Amino acid sequence: MGEDKRVLTGEHFLNGDHASAEGAMAAGCKFFGGYPITPSSEIAERMSERLPEVGGIYIQMEDELASMNAILGAAWGGWKTMTCTSGPGFSLMMENLGLGIVLETPTVLVNIQRGGPSTGLPTLVGQADMMQARWGSHGDYEIIALAPSSPQEMFDHTYKAFGLAEQYRVPVLVMSDECVGHMTEKVVIPPADELPVYPRRYTKQKPGEYLPFQVGKDGIPDMVKAGDGYNIHVTGLTHDERGYPVINAEAQDVMVRHLMDKINNNRDKIIEVQEIDIEGADAVIVSYGISSRTCYRALDMAREAGLKVGMYRLVTVWPFPERQIRELAKKVKSLVMVELNFGQVYYEVERCACGNARTYLVPHAGGDIHDPADILAVLKEAVK
Amino acid sequence: MTRPDATTIVDPMDAEKHPMSRFLREDRMPHIWCSSCGLGTTLTCFIMAVVETGIDPQKMAVVSGIGCTGRVAGYLNFDSFHTTHGRAIPFATGLALSNPELKVVVYSGDGDIVAIGGNHFIHAARRNMDILCVCVNNFTYGMTGGQVGPTTPLTAKATTAPYGSFEFPFNIPYLAVASGANYVARWTALHMRRLKRSFQEALNKKGFRVIEIISPCPTAFARKNRLGTGLDVLKYYHANSIIQHGADPRDATIDMGGKIIVGKFLDEDRPCYRDYVTENVSRQLGGK
Numbered sequence: 001m002g003e004d005k006r007v008l009t010g011e012h013f014l015n016g017d018h019a020s021a022e023g024a025m026a027a028g029c030k031f032f033g034g035y036p037i038t039p040s041s042e043i044a045e046r047m048s049e050r051l052p053e054v055g056g057i058y059i060q061m062e063d064e065l066a067s068m069n070a071i072l073g074a075a076w077g078g079w080k081t082m083t084c085t086s087g088p089g090f091s092l093m094m095e096n097l098g099l100g101i102v103l104e105t106p107t108v109l110v111n112i113q114r115g116g117p118s119t120g121l122p123t124l125v126g127q128a129d130m131m132q133a134r135w136g137s138h139g140d141y142e143i144i145a146l147a148p149s150s151p152q153e154m155f156d157h158t159y160k161a162f163g164l165a166e167q168y169r170v171p172v173l174v175m176s177d178e179c180v181g182h183m184t185e186k187v188v189i190p191p192a193d194e195l196p197v198y199p200r201r202y203t204k205q206k207p208g209e210y211l212p213f214q215v216g217k218d219g220i221p222d223m224v225k226a227g228d229g230y231n232i233h234v235t236g237l238t239h240d241e242r243g244y245p246v247i248n249a250e251a252q253d254v255m256v257r258h259l260m261d262k263i264n265n266n267r268d269k270i271i272e273v274q275e276i277d278i279e280g281a282d283a284v285i286v287s288y289g290i291s292s293r294t295c296y297r298a299l300d301m302a303r304e305a306g307l308k309v310g311m312y313r314l315v316t317v318w319p320f321p322e323r324q325i326r327e328l329a330k331k332v333k334s335l336v337m338v339e340l341n342f343g344q345v346y347y348e349v350e351r352c353a354c355g356n357a358r359t360y361l362v363p364h365a366g367g368d369i370h371d372p373a374d375i376l377a378v379l380k381e382a383v384k
Numbered sequence: 385m386t387r388p389d390a391t392t393i394v395d396p397m398d399a400e401k402h403p404m405s406r407f408l409r410e411d412r413m414p415h416i417w418c419s420s421c422g423l424g425t426t427l428t429c430f431i432m433a434v435v436e437t438g439i440d441p442q443k444m445a446v447v448s449g450i451g452c453t454g455r456v457a458g459y460l461n462f463d464s465f466h467t468t469h470g471r472a473i474p475f476a477t478g479l480a481l482s483n484p485e486l487k488v489v490v491y492s493g494d495g496d497i498v499a500i501g502g503n504h505f506i507h508a509a510r511r512n513m514d515i516l517c518v519c520v521n522n523f524t525y526g527m528t529g530g531q532v533g534p535t536t537p538l539t540a541k542a543t544t545a546p547y548g549s550f551e552f553p554f555n556i557p558y559l560a561v562a563s564g565a566n567y568v569a570r571w572t573a574l575h576m577r578r579l580k581r582s583f584q585e586a587l588n589k590k591g592f593r594v595i596e597i598i599s600p601c602p603t604a605f606a607r608k609n610r611l612g613t614g615l616d617v618l619k620y621y622h623a624n625s626i627i628q629h630g631a632d633p634r635d636a637t638i639d640m641g642g643k644i645i646v647g648k649f650l651d652e653d654r655p656c657y658r659d660y661v662t663e664n665v666s667r668q669l670g671g672k
Contacts, residue, residue: 031482033474052665057481057658062507066474069467073447073478076465077486081478099468226463226479227486229442233409233458235466244412245458245466 005053007192016181017042019151020084020110020174021050022189023158028197029108030056030079033070035063035089038122039178040112043084064092071107072100076234078225080162080197084110086178087120090129090136097171098137099236101259104213104221106165106200110158110174112181113289113340115366125178126366127289127340133173134318140256142263144270145173145318147288151185157315163198164270168262169220175317177340179290179369200225207231212243213255219262263319271321277310283382284328286349287338288314290369295338298375305376307383317345325352334358334382338375340366358382407431407441409461416455420614422573422599423453426520427460429576430491433583445486447476449496452527452601453520456491470500473508473515480514481658487587488514494521494535498554502534509563511657512591517565518583519556519594520573522601523638530604537640541608556596557649558633566591568650570636573599574622575646582648591656598625598644609640 007026014022021043024032032047048058056079061067064085071081085093090111100107113129115121129136133145144164148157154176161172189195203210203222207230213221224230237245238252263270276299278284285295292313302309312328312335314321325348329335335357337346346361353359362378364370402408408431417423434441441462448457450469457464463486467475472490480488490497497505497519508515524542525531532542532549535556539548560568567586571579579597586593598621600606602614611617621644629647636645655663 031478033478052669057661059477059481061474061477062503065471066477066504066507069471069474070478070481072467073465073475073480074482075478077479077482079482081482096468096471099471225483226445226465227443227483228463231442231461231463233464233466235458236468237466242411244409 007195008189009191010189012187012189013184014151014187015042015184016148016151016154016176017112018046019154019187020158020176021046022187023155024082024108024162025050025054026155026189026195027159027162028080029082029162030054031071031074031081032058032083033061033067033074033081034083034085035061035067037086037089039114039181040084040086040110042181043110043112064089065095068093068096068100072096072103072105075105075107076226080106082108082110084112086112087114087116087122087129088118090132094132094136098139098141100171101137101141101143102236103234104169105171106169107171108158108161108165108174109171110176113175113177121367123178124367125290125340125369127177127291128344128366130175130317130339130341130344133175140260142260143173143318144168144170144263144316145175147175147314147317148180149289149292149313150180151183151187154180155187155189159195166198166200168266168270169201169223170263173318175289177290211241213239214241215258219258219265267319270316270319271324272315273321273324274313274315275310276313278312278328280308281310281332282308283334283336283379284332285309285311285336285338285375285379286314286325287311288317288345291338291340294370294372295375297372298379301372301376302379305380307379309379309383314345320348320352322352325349326354329353329357332357333384334360336360336362336375336378336382338362338370340364340369404428404431407434407461409459412459415459417452418603418614420600420602420618421452422522422597422614422618423456423520425573425576426518426579426597426599427456429580430518430583433580433587437584437587439487439587443485443487444489445479446489446491447472447479448490449492449501451493451496451525452522453491453493454496470496470504472496473501473504473517476515477508477513484514484658487516489516489518491518492520494519494523494556495525495533498556498559499534506559506563509560509565509592509594512564512566512654514590514656514658516586516593516595518597520597520599521556522599522605524601524605526601526604530601530608537638540605540640543608553638555633555637556594557636560594561633561650564592564654565594565650566652566654566656567593568633569594569648570596570598570646572621572625572644572646573597574618575625585651590659591654598638
């Protein structure tokens with residue numbers, strides 16, 4: 001039981017949800033606490049079968065509040081943990097996503113986005129949780145969110161998310177969508193030695209010296225697990241380096257600033273984007289997830305029509321590639337945002353363009369993907 | 385750093401110290417609890433039980449939610465987690481499953497455990513999760529100023545029930561037994577020896593164990609209902625309790641001015657969640 005079952009090396013024909021589960025397994029996930037919800041349930045189903053093969057545990061909790069807490073608890077018990085959800089479940093997880101952020105707990109949350117608000121479109125696609133991913137839990141914080149656009153990326157991004165979670169001690173969001181989750185494509189899983197398990201930042205300090213939230217040289221605190229003999233205390237209250245509650249403005253400033261800085265100071269290491277035909281383009285599409293797949297067709301149609309267009313595909317949506325978009329805006333006439341909502345990440349693009357490029361949104365309420373012709377129509381305007 | 389010793393309470397190096405100082409975070413003192421609140425007494429019983437059972441304190445993990453009792457995790461010198469309101473049980477579920485060496489204890493209040501966390505409580509009991517769940521019941525939301533709660537007795541007054549509460553309250557032992565808990569007991573905060581013994585029994589068992597402690601809230605509940613000082617209420621609860629081991633938990637409802645049935649309601653040995661799942665799944669996987 002163990003290492004040989006962790007990585008399912010080979011070429012597979014997998015749907016995005018299953019590929020995400022395999023990415024988690026490859027990353028060394030040992031615990032899944034979740035609640036069934038369409039269109040993410042296939043991840044839970046696969047994890048329920050796979051985790052016992054490596055000595056891990058799958059537990060179906062009573063709701064998403066419990067799921068989010070169970071994965072935090074199990075992370076402090078020493079395991080790599082995850083959950084998955086969609087729509088209403090994501091809303092319920094916001095409460096304890098905040099606890100994960102404030103306890104600086106490494107864990108992974110996969111959201112297979114569907115149409116909202118409320119119960120919305122359980123079986124149909126949406127991308128309207130992007131700002132909830134950014135701001136959904138109360139209070140100020142920075143978060144990491146990735147946006148896979150294929151089953152292969154579901155594997156790659158979920159694997160990567162576990163590493164980022166450990167490195168920055170933060171819950172990492174994989175913001176997928178129903179189309180990518182249910183799309184079946186070739187997924188190549190490399191050999192196990194090419195997919196190491198990212199180590200936890202366990203402290204080298206002794207009990208008595210160690211403080212749970214004292215940051216190291218890289219601005220991130222080292223961790224211990226329960227039962228290691230450190231007698232730690234951690235709290236969701238604003239706390240100091242010892243983890244003890246301190247209820248005043250000074251402690252709040254230090255703690256919140258730290259939660260922001262540890263992500264913001266590492267933006268260049270965290271952010272990943274893909275540039276397609278940017279050089280010499282008049283108009284550049286900015287998109288992510290399933291919408292970026294639709295844009296490939298629109299780009300082909302635009303090129304056939306003689307337009308100079310490219311695409312800036314967001315692999316990391318949060319933290320937002322502010323500097324990159326600011327520089328891009330200086331080189332092109334316009335930026336065209338394509339996403340399945342009425343403008344969420346678009347407002348970030350507009351903000352970072354700083355008036356140096358015109359910005360367009362190709363909106364869509366969800367339930368379906370964009371018609372490439374609608375994107376083309378905007379591109380024709382945008383290149384002028 | 386001095387660490388708790390499993391064999392003795394008193395630190396032989398410093399008899400001047402509080403006898404339980406090794407198990408408390410003295411740098412967190414003074415605590416926030418009101419004078420004559422019952423919580424300190426319950427904590428004394430708990431520490432004594434931990435010492436007398438000989439459990440390695442470094443393998444103890446205490447999880448609390450929010451509220452007055454929620455502060456317990458912050459005062460105990462074990463690995464301790466102060467989580468969100470109502471969520472101590474699911475957090476503890478993750479801890480217990482990922483690290484079976486740990487003795488996981490949830491220590492929280494009635495509002496935390498049976499109102500906002502009620503769903504987690506019944507499901508952890510149903511699964512027979514390896515958690516000792518200590519619920520200190522003071523019939524009110526003390527920290528927020530004394531609002532009505534799911535255990536407030538009928539007709540009792542609260543800041544949000546100025547005409548009295550006319551909601552039927554939860555009977556926690558009955559709820560725990562009906563939901564599948566492995567061990568269920570109730571004491572008042574003044575039943576110190578009996579409470580300590582229940583803690584010892586429960587710490588030595590597996591599965592979901594529930595100990596409800598009826599405890600005075602002098603500042604909110606007692607004042608609003610003109611019950612006197614905390615000490616008066618402590619004595620009152622004790623004097624009006626009837627020890628009845630094996631009582632039918634359906635009879636354990638608490639009414640204003642009525643008798644309080646205390647004792648051990650249930651002591652079973654159903655397989656706990658982790659053992660049961662692991663055993664059955666590994667058998668199907670061919671003993672791998």
